[in-house]
Structure formats: structure tokens, C-alpha cells
Amino acid sequence: MTGENSMSRNAILSQYRPIRRAIQTVLAQALDACKKPDLDRAAKHLGLADDALLEDDTVxxxxxxxxxxxxxxxxxxxxxxxxxxxxxxxxxxxxxRPRPAEALWSISGV
Known part of the structure; x- marks a missing residue:
């Protein structure tokens, strides 16, 4: 990235930071969709056999x-x-989710 039209690293990061915050916000909300089997499967993939490792924020x-x-x-x-x-x-x-019978009633009631 050389030349007159290239952006500095700081300019690129300043544009990316709000995007990253938005991504992290969505991922934090989506975490509610995870169940224990999802977390257990992920721990198996990471080789986490010790609960003490989970105290590390990065892990x-x-x-x-x-x-x-x-x-x-x-x-x-x-x-x-x-x-x-x-x-x-x-x-x-x-x-x-609405049952089909309820859906038929709402259509016929129109």
C-alpha cells in the first residue's frame, strides 16, 4: 500500500473499530443461543480438559x-x-411458531 491514495494504519483502524464493536455486540447476543452441548463440543475441539483454563479470558x-x-x-x-x-x-x-391451524384461521378470517 504505497502511493498517494493509501491510507495510514491508524486511519484504517479508526474505521474498523466501530465495525468490530458492532460484530462483538451481535456475537455477545448470539451467545444466548449456545447450549451446554455446544460449549462442550467447543471445549473438546480446543482440548480443554481442565476448568482452570477457562479462567483465562482469551481462552x-x-x-x-x-x-x-x-x-x-x-x-x-x-x-x-x-x-x-x-x-x-x-x-x-x-x-x-404458529401452528398451521392458527395460520389457516388468520387467513380465513381476513
Missing amino acids: FEMLRDIAQFEANQRGRRAFDGFLHGRFHPGTGRAQS
């Missing part, structure tokens, strides 16, 4: 990231469930 952040994005045996990721709106951010509870 715990890696565990959370892997738990969100590592697919389970069915090929589903916890983060995908969050993205598809099956979880309310901040509650970790699944949304109830």
Missing part, C-alpha cells in the same frame, strides 16, 4: 466463538439458530 472467548460457529452432528450451528430468529436476543429462549 474463554475462543471457546465462545467456536461454540457459536462449530456445526453439531446434524450440521446446525448455534449462530444459525440465532440468525433465523429462533431465539430472542438476551433471553436464550426459543420463539414459539
